Amino acid sequence: MNPLQGSTPNSSAPDHRTADAVVVGAGFAGLYAVHKLKNLGLKVVCLEAAPDVGGTWFWNKYPGARCDVPSLEYSYSFSEELQQEWTWTERFASQPEILAYIRHVAQRFDLRRDIVFSTRVTSATFDETQKNWTLTTDTGLRVDARFFIAASGCLSAARTPDIPGVMNFRGPIYHSGQWPEAPARFEDLRVGVVGTGSSGIQIIPELARVALQLFVFQRTPNFSVPARNRPLQRQEQALFKRHYPQNRKRASESNDGMLGLGAPTEPTPSVDELARTRTYIARWEHGGAAAVLTPYTDLLTDRTANETLGEFVRGKIRAIVRNPAIAEKLVPTDHYIGTKRICQDTGYYETFNQEHVKLVDIRQEPISRITETGIMTSHGHYDLDALIFATGYDAVTGPLLAMNVRGKGGLRLADKWAEGPKVYLGLVTSGFPNLFIVTGPGSPSVKGNMVHSIEQHVNFIADCLAHMRDNRLSLIDSDIEAEERWSEHVREVAERTLFPLADSWYVGANIPGKPRVFLPYVGGIPAYRKTCERVVANGYEGFHLQ
Ligand SMILES: Cc1cc2nc3c(=O)[nH]c(=O)nc-3n(C[C@H](O)[C@H](O)[C@H](O)COP(=O)(O)OP(=O)(O)OC[C@H]3O[C@@H](n4cnc5c(N)ncnc54)[C@H](O)[C@@H]3O)c2cc1C
Numbered sequence: 001m002n003p004l005q006g007s008t009p010n011s012s013a014p015d016h017r018t019a020d021a022v023v024v025g026a027g028f029a030g031l032y033a034v035h036k037l038k039n040l041g042l043k044v045v046c047l048e049a050a051p052d053v054g055g056t057w058f059w060n061k062y063p064g065a066r067c068d069v070p071s072l073e074y075s076y077s078f079s080e081e082l083q084q085e086w087t088w089t090e091r092f093a094s095q096p097e098i099l100a101y102i103r104h105v106a107q108r109f110d111l112r113r114d115i116v117f118s119t120r121v122t123s124a125t126f127d128e129t130q131k132n133w134t135l136t137t138d139t140g141l142r143v144d145a146r147f148f149i150a151a152s153g154c155l156s157a158a159r160t161p162d163i164p165g166v167m168n169f170r171g172p173i174y175h176s177g178q179w180p181e182a183p184a185r186f187e188d189l190r191v192g193v194v195g196t197g198s199s200g201i202q203i204i205p206e207l208a209r210v211a212l213q214l215f216v217f218q219r220t221p222n223f224s225v226p227a228r229n230r231p232l233q234r235q236e237q238a239l240f241k242r243h244y245p246q247n248r249k250r251a252s253e254s255n256d257g258m259l260g261l262g263a264p265t266e267p268t269p270s271v272d273e274l275a276r277t278r279t280y281i282a283r284w285e286h287g288g289a290a291a292v293l294t295p296y297t298d299l300l301t302d303r304t305a306n307e308t309l310g311e312f313v314r315g316k317i318r319a320i321v322r323n324p325a326i327a328e329k330l331v332p333t334d335h336y337i338g339t340k341r342i343c344q345d346t347g348y349y350e351t352f353n354q355e356h357v358k359l360v361d362i363r364q365e366p367i368s369r370i371t372e373t374g375i376m377t378s379h380g381h382y383d384l385d386a387l388i389f390a391t392g393y394d395a396v397t398g399p400l401l402a403m404n405v406r407g408k409g410g411l412r413l414a415d416k417w418a419e420g421p422k423v424y425l426g427l428v429t430s431g432f433p434n435l436f437i438v439t440g441p442g443s444p445s446v447k448g449n450m451v452h453s454i455e456q457h458v459n460f461i462a463d464c465l466a467h468m469r470d471n472r473l474s475l476i477d478s479d480i481e482a483e484e485r486w487s488e489h490v491r492e493v494a495e496r497t498l499f500p501l502a503d504s505w506y507v508g509a510n511i512p513g514k515p516r517v518f519l520p521y522v523g524g525i526p527a528y529r530k531t532c533e534r535v536v537a538n539g540y541e542g543f544h545l546q
Pocket of ligand 1: 439
């Protein structure tokens with residue numbers, strides 16, 4: 001028997017399937033996992049809660065949704081034909097274009113036949129006798145498989161704050177991360193947006209174009225920089241494509257998996273203030289968060305250095321927003337620039353110069369409840385016809401814990417991670433054999449071009465499964481000490497930076513009761529990849545293989 005294949009009890013029942021590997025999620029990660037594992041000759045079943053492929057780009061259909069990694073880079077590199085044949089129309093692609101691309105990939109590589117849509121995994125249990133995972137779902141479908149690949153996303157568990165009265169609101173309520181299929185209309189309506197993170201900052205200028213009145217309920221201002229989005233010229237795209245492999249390789253050598261404007265080589269004190277300001281202006285004009293954050297080596301490690309950039313951007317906000325009192329409310333002062341996910345916008349700050357847009361600072365006037373007709377704060381009532389929550393996600397761990405995962409001895413993942421997740425290389429967590437997490441906690445994941453990290457992870461997993469097949473091995477788990485050492489390393493690397501100082505979703509600060517642990521690995525993509533390569537070269541060091 002092929003050691004990778006699961007056992008096949010009662011596989012004829014329609015609500016019971018068996019596979020070698022079950023993949024949860026059909027976004028960038030799940031689709032590539034299905035493709036790679038099928039190519040290994042494995043029988044794969046993919047379970048997806050949404051009715052279609054796309055993941056993030058299926059769910060986030062809100063007006064203004066787009067990526068902030070350049071389109072030519074925010075795409076798969078595994079197929080030269082694919083990257084040559086697809087044409088991107090803008091520097092930063094919009095949600096419809098990214099979704100069209102993902103649908104094209106699913107079609108081109110014939111992946112849909114292996115996906116069961118509109119099916120949410122509600123439990124995943126490891127059976128030590130059978131050496132199998134059993135996944136149950138909200139449709140009654142059960143899948144048994146030797147391997148469980150969690151490609152359930154880092155930003156797929158949408159979070160709505162617990163505001164009293166929300167059920168009473170008579171108008172439509174939307175969450176940016178669960179946007180409906182049917183087009184939502186806001187023309188001539190009084191619209192409230194709660195939340196000013198990346199999604200809020202993208203939605204707000206779009207809504208201001210059509211809404212009668214727009215009320216922006218802001219708890220914490222975030223730094224945002226202009227995207228300077230524009231159509232891609234045919235020639236520049238052709239040139240980029242001519243050198244695609246070289247471009248991908250160069251990007252993989254940068255800390256965030258993106259080409260950017262090149263890695264910084266000198267710290268801020270190496271130049272005088274005038275030269276530094278000139279650089280900041282040039283980067284601001286170039287556009288894109290990556291460009292603004294990377295001119296100097298010490299911007300995310302040294303408070304004084306960081307403040308030179310922070311003050312520059314604060315000055316820009318004050319210059320754009322005409323009303324000084326509103327500008328002050330929009331100026332972030334509670335965190336170092338870049339230590340929360342920096343936003344990228346098109347006309348965000350300018351939106352607040354429009355008469356019909358009102359900023360409501362809910363630190364000064366907290367929301368007390370939602371009524372049938374709007375939002376009541378400590379200062380009064382805001383009449384609304386529609387309400388949008390752009391309040392983010394239970395990031396990175398949320399989708400995994402929501403699956404009610406149980407490992408050896410019935411151990412609940414939620415209990416194992418009660419003090420914070422421990423995951424060797426962000427891939428495998430001990431006591432949960434044959435479970436692989438794509439872009440899990442402790443991997444670079446959300447700190448860079450995620451498609452790049454997804455491909456690297458899925459390649460690692462597929463190579464590992466091939467190694468197991470070739471060596472007639474059927475179980476993999478992580479060594480508990482290796483996992484501890486890696487978690488400690490992830491923590492230490494983060495502590496050398498300013499990141500852990502911010503109350504961001506990177507540390508779970510947006511979720512009441514979530515343990516405060518810095519979730520992604522910020523040692524950079526090349527360092528992470530080299531560690532993975534060394535682990536493999538040393539015979540999967542730190543893993544137990546049986
Ligand atoms: C608005 C927005 C903009 C972004 N922009 C960028 C960007 O510019 N650059 C970048 O690198 N990253 C960006 N990201 C991050 C983005 O999530 C990743 O780039 C990438 O799309 C993740 O792909 P994935 O397949 O890992 O996860 P996802 O795309 O999140 O897919 C996970 C899938 O798993 C499914 N799933 C989860 N739990 C279950 C369950 N229990 N049962 C069944 N199915 C389940 C979900 O329905 C979802 O479809 C952005 C995220 C958001 C929300």
